[in-house]
Amino acid sequence: MTVLDTRTLNRATLARQSLLDRTGMPVAGAVAHLCGLQAQEPQEPFVGLWSRLRAFDPADLSDLLTGRRVVRTHLMRRTVHLVTAEDALAWRARHDPMLRQRVLAVYRRELAGVDLDELAAAGRAVTADGEPRTMAELARAVAERWPAPGPRALGEMLVAALVPMVQIPPRGLWRTRAGVRNVPLPIWLGRDIDPPSPDGSDPVGRALVRRYLAAFGPATSADLRAWCGLAGLPAAIAAMREELVSFRDERGRELLDLPDAPRPDPGTPAPVRFLPAFDNAILGYQHRGRIIDDAHRGLSVTGARMVLVDGRVAATWTVDAGTVAVTPLRRLSRADRADITDEGRSLASFLSDNESDRVQIA
Template identity: 80%
Template sequence: MTVLDTRALNRATLARQLLLDRADLPVLDAVAHLCGLQAQEPQEPFAGLWSRLRAFDPSTLSDLLTGRDVVRVHLMRRTVHLVTADDALAWRARHDSMLRQKTFGAYRRELDGMDLDELAAAGWAVMADGEPRSMTELARALAERWPAVPPRPLGEILIAALIPVVQLPPRGLWRTKGGVRNVPLSSWLGREIDAPPSDGSDPVGQALVRRYLAAFGPAATADLRAWCGLTGLPGAVAAVREELISFRDERGRELLDLPDAPRPDPGTPAPVRFLPAFDNAILGYHDRGRIIDDAHRGLSVAGERVVLVDGRVAATWTVKDATVIVTPLRDLSRTDRTAVAEEGEALAAFLSDNESHRIQIAASPS
């Protein structure tokens, strides 16, 4: 069986994630291809798409949100993702059990002994009027019935798990601040959530396997599970296995992939790319060694924005006073610093509507 080394996996990841060459895809198609974007920080998807698409206009993504073509929902790993409306409806029921388990697990002590189905029914009754509500407002509406449960766990189990909701604009619009206001997903989109098949088959799970590999492969089943947070996928993998090809990584893990998916030559040059906080190009794997060193793995869950140099995490970045500030994690060559500066200047211009091209690169660590 062919072994793919770390660099080969890196270049495949960059190609699938639209980070090797910026794509000409429409924004909606890019969101679909990427299986959504991590969006717990509302402005981060804009930088993520700017790094992936040519001539990206942030107003287009805002229009897709207000036009209900994309939505902000709790899905993969119980985190807020920006996904297409079609994917939200198709995937939400498949994530239901995971969302319940993870949210209940986070508040096991506070929610111990509660009948979650009863709580869900009560929450649905409150939300039935169609009025947008914050998590706190929903919890307060039910506080008299469950007075012993603190508002935070009561509201979060409802909003993140029991009631499929969407976070309404202006939350998530370009350069717009807005609190989280929720309405049921089905009422916002005017369509019901796809129900699981009655015959016990798992077409959604099988589609997730294919979609994940198209955007993240080649990958192990542990990587797939780490990306979505779902258990119970071995059956879906087994059902599509005949469609797939296999490799091994340098650790001996079996990697699955779509036969015709891009696997560029490992020597393909990789441009500098600025990634937003919690980008799935890093979080979408159990073994993240293809793109980030173990010594820096904690950055991927700490909300640090990172810079890819030669395809790997080599620096962090932030913005202050319209200046992009880059902090290297390792020594950068003069050529690399020049490439980082050029891409950082372009990012500063994007973030400031061409009012600033300022970038500051700190000294490399000694």
């Protein structure tokens, strides 16, 4: 079986994430191809798309949110993701058990003795009018019946697991600060969530495997699970084995892939790219060594924004008063610094509406 080394996997990831070459696909198409963007920090998806799309206009993403073609909702890994309306409706039921389990794992003591089906029914009754509500308001609405768990446990279980919700605009719009207000997903989109397959064949699971590999492959089954949080995908993989090709990584782990997906030559040059906080190009794997060194892996879950140099995390970045400040994680060559400065100037201009192109490298 062919072995793919770390650099080959790195270039495949960059190509599929549109980080090797920016793509001209429309914003909605990019969100769909990427299987959504992690979005608990509302402004971060704009940087993620800017780094991947040619001539990205942030107003296009804002328009998709207000036009209800993309939504902000709890999905993969119980984190807030920005996904297309179609994917939210198709994927939500498949994620329901995982969402319940993950919230319950945090609040098992507080929610002991609470019938979650009854709590879900109460939540649906409260939200049936479609009025936007905060998590605290939802918790208060059911607290008389379930006073013991407390508002945090009740609110998170309702919003993140039991009642499929979207975080409605102006939350998530470009350069807009707004609190979270929730509306049920079917009401917001005017369409019902796709039900689970009645015959147990799991077409959604198979679709998730294909979509993940198209955007993140080649990858292990453990990588797939780390990305979506779902435990029940081995059967889907087994059912579609004939559609896939297999490789090995340098540690002997099996890598799955789509036959015709891009796997560029490992010598392909990789430009400097600025990634937002919690970007799935890093978080979408259990084995993240293809893009970040083990010594810096912890940064990926702290909200640090990363700079890729030659396809790998080499620095972090922040922005303050229009200046993009870069902190190297290793020694950078003069050429690396020049490339970071060039790309950083473009990012500063994007973030400041062309009022600044200042970059500082520590």
